[in-house]
Amino acid sequence: MVVTRFAPSPTGPLHLGHAYSALTAEALARGAGGTFLLRIEDIDRSRARPEWEEQIYDDLHWLGIAWPVPVMRQSDRLQSYSEALQSLWDKGLLYPCHCSRRDIADALSAPQDGVVPAFGPDGPVYPGTCRPHAPLNGAMPLNLPLRLDMARAIRGIDLVFSEIGCGPDGQSGTITYDASHMIAEIGDVVLARRDMGTSYHLSVVCDDAAQQVTDVVRGQDLFEATAIHVLLQRLLGLKTPLYHHHRLIRDADGKRLAKRDDARAIAAYRNEGATPADIRRMVGL
Numbered sequence: 103m104v105v106t107r108f109a110p111s112p113t114g115p116l117h118l119g120h121a122y123s124a125l126t127a128e129a130l131a132r133g134a135g136g137t138f139l140l141r142i143e144d145i146d147r148s149r150a151r152p153e154w155e156e157q158i159y160d161d162l163h164w165l166g167i168a169w170p171v172p173v174m175r176q177s178d179r180l181q182s183y184s185e186a187l188q189s190l191w192d193k194g195l196l197y198p199c200h201c202s203r204r205d206i207a208d209a210l211s212a213p214q215d216g217v218v219p220a221f222g223p224d225g226p227v228y229p230g231t232c233r234p235h236a237p238l239n240g241a242m243p244l245n246l247p248l249r250l251d252m253a254r255a256i257r258g259i260d261l262v263f264s265e266i267g268c269g270p271d272g273q274s275g276t277i278t279y280d281a282s283h284m285i286a287e288i289g290d291v292v293l294a295r296r297d298m299g300t301s302y303h304l305s306v307v308c309d310d311a312a313q314q315v316t317d318v319v320r321g322q323d324l325f326e327a328t329a330i331h332v333l334l335q336r337l338l339g340l341k342t343p344l345y346h347h348h349r350l351i352r353d354a355d356g357k358r359l360a361k362r363d364d365a366r367a368i369a370a371y372r373n374e375g376a377t378p379a380d381i382r383r384m385v386g387l
Contacts, residue, residue, distance in 0.1 A: 104136030112155035115367035127319035183300035194237025227289035248294035267346035
């Protein structure tokens with residue numbers, strides 16, 4: 103059975119891009135006689151707000167989208183993320199990082215031999231300042247950022263996934279990544295952030311597996327992150343779903359919409375008298 107999901111963060115109003123993604127995921131599940139799920143990604147407790155979560159429910163219901171209840175909320179799943187981290191720690195694949203953003207920027211400001219620092223899904227590729235020469239022993243540290251030692255993690259693994267949508271450069275079908283790309287273009291990504299106990303990459307992989315999601319529908323801006331997610335699935339013994347990356351809804355200047363674009367929030371259009379059919383038309387559905 104096809105299972106899709108829409109997983110917004112309650113840190114601001116849903117905009118037209120969210121509407122397009124949710125409607126696309128719901129239509130894919132409905133067309134296959136499957137199930138559409140809603141998940142609330144509220145691991146960032148400093149920014150998540152109950153009123154934004156309620157607005158998510160209200161906007162989606164208004165659009166005519168339904169989902170099973172209760173809804174999965176990431177703030178209820180911290181133990182699951184901790185167990186996944188412990189598994190990776192026990193394999194010698196994680197290490198604590200004490201670098202601030204300024205430390206990383208300073209380390210990358212003078213690249214050796216004229217090499218320009220690469221930018222990956224999380225920004226500048228980490229220069230490896232805190233990376234140990236050998237796997238660490240002992241108890242996994244708590245309340246510290248933990249990075250994945252990419253060179254060790256990718257060893258002996260072939261990364262392959264099926265793209266049934268379209269990446270930003272037209273990628274579709276069978277997508278493969280080799281070790282050199284993962285090390286040089288993605289690097290040692292953070293899997294646990296300070297005071298959160300997890301990260302987007304880790305939690306989304308654990309949650310998709312827990313909800314038995316078969317088809318991940320999301321924007322093309324997350325296409326490059328898929329390699330990280332497939333790697334984590336392999337390391338944690340989880341099944342890799344199909345991926346359906348879709349076009350992004352942009353403003354008149356071609357810029358991707360963000361939650362700060364309140365003028366394009368679904369609630370703003372509703373207040374101006376728009377109908378769900380109007381929203382569908384605006385996003386090209």
